[in-house]
Amino acid sequence: EKLAVPLTSVREEVLADADLWAGGGNVPEAKQPLDAGFHLLPNRLLDELAEKGDESELAQIKATADRLSDLVDRVVVLGIGGSYMGARALLEACCHPFYNQVAPTLRNGRPEVYFEGNNVDNDAAQGLLDLLGSTSGNWGIVVISKSGGTLETAAAFRIFLRELKESLTDTDDLGKFIVPVTGTSGKLFDLSTELGCPEKFPVPDGVGGRFSVLSAVGLLPAAIMGLDIEALLTGAADMNEHFASTPFDKNVVLRYVAAGHAMEEKHGADIRILSTWGKRLEAVGLWYDQLLAESLGKQERGAMPLTIVNTRDLHSRGQQHQEGKRDKYITNVIVKEGTREPLAIGESDNNQDQLNELAKKTLPDILSAAIAGTNQAYREDNRPTADLVLPKLDEYTLGGLLQMLMLATVVEGRLIGINPYGQPGVEAYKKNMNAILRK
Numbered sequence: 001e002k003l004a005v006p007l008t009s010v011r012e013e014v015l016a017d018a019d020l021w022a023g024g025g026n027v028p029e030a031k032q033p034l035d036a037g038f039h040l041l042p043n044r045l046l047d048e049l050a051e052k053g054d055e056s057e058l059a060q061i062k063a064t065a066d067r068l069s070d071l072v073d074r075v076v077v078l079g080i081g082g083s084y085m086g087a088r089a090l091l092e093a094c095c096h097p098f099y100n101q102v103a104p105t106l107r108n109g110r111p112e113v114y115f116e117g118n119n120v121d122n123d124a125a126q127g128l129l130d131l132l133g134s135t136s137g138n139w140g141i142v143v144i145s146k147s148g149g150t151l152e153t154a155a156a157f158r159i160f161l162r163e164l165k166e167s168l169t170d171t172d173d174l175g176k177f178i179v180p181v182t183g184t185s186g187k188l189f190d191l192s193t194e195l196g197c198p199e200k201f202p203v204p205d206g207v208g209g210r211f212s213v214l215s216a217v218g219l220l221p222a223a224i225m226g227l228d229i230e231a232l233l234t235g236a237a238d239m240n241e242h243f244a245s246t247p248f249d250k251n252v253v254l255r256y257v258a259a260g261h262a263m264e265e266k267h268g269a270d271i272r273i274l275s276t277w278g279k280r281l282e283a284v285g286l287w288y289d290q291l292l293a294e295s296l297g298k299q300e301r302g303a304m305p306l307t308i309v310n311t312r313d314l315h316s317r318g319q320q321h322q323e324g325k326r327d328k329y330i331t332n333v334i335v336k337e338g339t340r341e342p343l344a345i346g347e348s349d350n351n352q353d354q355l356n357e358l359a360k361k362t363l364p365d366i367l368s369a370a371i372a373g374t375n376q377a378y379r380e381d382n383r384p385t386a387d388l389v390l391p392k393l394d395e396y397t398l399g400g401l402l403q404m405l406m407l408a409t410v411v412e413g414r415l416i417g418i419n420p421y422g423q424p425g426v427e428a429y430k431k432n433m434n435a436i437l438r439k
């Protein structure tokens, strides 16, 4: 309420302004109609499923994921930035913590999933090829690039394609082992057509890379991992409804923006710490780091996002957060209910560690005490914090959380006058790198 422009009016502008939702990732100047924007994608995909059934994109994503899952034991997902971070976030948040290592029954018989093409690290790429070559069974590739021309992904695709071809006895089948997710034209589109890939999934024009997790970019890898992609989209669609119709004092998107903005403008806290309480949220935080940094870090503005994982980072960054410069605003992400039975410390005959008095306490009890103790310490020193509480970590909640953070980023962009789409600063390195390579 104390902001110069009330956030409820910003919301109305955002919902009404087609141009604001425009922006095709690597084509920042592209203008798309409102109904092509990222925010309505979950609703559109769910409606299409209800109308067209097996013919819908969602049903085809699931069918392709099942086909690939029956065909191969391992899938390499190639992509970078917005074409990578979302799928990794979903895997780490919603799948078994040792997804690739556990017995296949513990991941419902789905293939192992590895990520590459998100760097140009020779040792890492070779390491993955060692693994693929040293184990029996087939593997396949999901290659994701909206522009179809990003060098890191394109180079990895060429290398992994060569190895895949060599690993097959019948190379006529090569196309069946590859699923591209890309624009409706471009280099990757042409290449995958030439390779005879039976399916291709689009990244809608109006949906920028880091806003594309709830398109085939994130949904196809999620479906391969056996996740419930309808629940993901339903969580996001419900968040849309909440954003559009809930008054300010109960609206999580608007309140989240208001708090972060006020802390920055009025208190100089322009470092936004996303303090995740649990290992499974780290990749969600990294996805958000990209979203906020690449969307609002322009024209010498934009808060600096930083994800931490507690209690791990209480033993490293915690010192600075408690006693360092007063330039940080901390948002805790807390999961209320775990998916597994709580492990108790238990009684032991060897009480040299003096833990018998805590014998009945469980790991979640310790985590809750750590959260309360840390918040108390911050409060006593006037260090600002807020809590984002997730009922549990499942597809529905994740869909809502990702959508909330994307909406908040766009609302904040509107509030501070920054177009959240496009990433002109990223283009500079690409241009130089290509010029150096082609010299």
Ligand code: PA5
Pocket (backbone or CB within 6 Å): 025, 026, 080, 081, 082, 083, 144, 145, 146, 147, 148, 149, 150, 153, 208, 209, 210, 211, 294, 423
């Ligand atoms: O958010 C973005 O637009 C970027 O991070 C892109 O996702 C990233 O550069 C990869 O682009 P592309 O999907 O065209 O390969």
